[in-house]
Amino acid sequence: MTDDAQPGGVDGDQPDTARIELDAIxxxxxxxxxxxxxxxxxxxxxxxxxxMALPVSRATGxxxxxxxxxxxxxxxxxxxxxxxxxxRRADLDGLYPGLVEAVLAAELAERERPKH
Numbered sequence: 001m002t003d004d005a006q007p008g009g010v011d012g013d014q015p016d017t018a019r020i021e022l023d024a025i026x027x028x029x030x031x032x033x034x035x036x037x038x039x040x041x042x043x044x045x046x047x048x049x050x051x052m053a054l055p056v057s058r059a060t061g062x063x064x065x066x067x068x069x070x071x072x073x074x075x076x077x078x079x080x081x082x083x084x085x086x087x088r089r090a091d092l093d094g095l096y097p098g099l100v101e102a103v104l105a106a107e108l109a110e111r112e113r114p115k116h
Contacts, residue, residue, distance in 0.1 A: 013070050017091045020072030025096070028071035034064050035107040038073060038087060042104050046077070046086040 015021075029035055033056065040052050049061045056064070065085060068074045072091070077084045092100050 013066070014074070014076060015070070015072050017072075017088075017095065020091065020095055022096065024071040025073065025092070025099070028067050028073055029103050031064065031067075032110070034068055034073075035103065035110075037064060037068060037085075039104055039107050041074065041085060041087040042089070042100075046084045048082055048084055 029038070033054065037052060037054070041047060044051075049058075049065055052061070054061045054064075065074070065076070065083070068085070069076050072088060074085045075088050077086070087100070089100055
């Protein structure tokens with residue numbers, strides 16, 4: 001993840017609620033790993049990337065965390081060397097009612113869908 005944490009323990013590249021854009025939100029959900037990360041955050045609340053036990057390298061995990069953060073899906077709280085991610089559900093529900101639940105339901109349906 002980035003080293004540009006602001007005072008107060010927040011990564012500086014996460015948009016204010018008013019600056020979240022639908023195109024960025026939808027683009028971030030195009031990757032199945034990022035949808036999986038969102039589902040984990042919805043289920044467990046605040047987590048570090050290490051706690052998510054992602055099946056990718058640390059650098060790749062950091063990349064996906066950054067995409068979600070910059071799009072506005074997640075909030076990143078910095079504490080020492082750790083970065084804690086949480087879903088910005090209230091912000092997103094206020095901007096795009098039903099979108100978070102739709103994405104999470106679609107991710108669950110995709111996981112349960114028979115693979116050929």
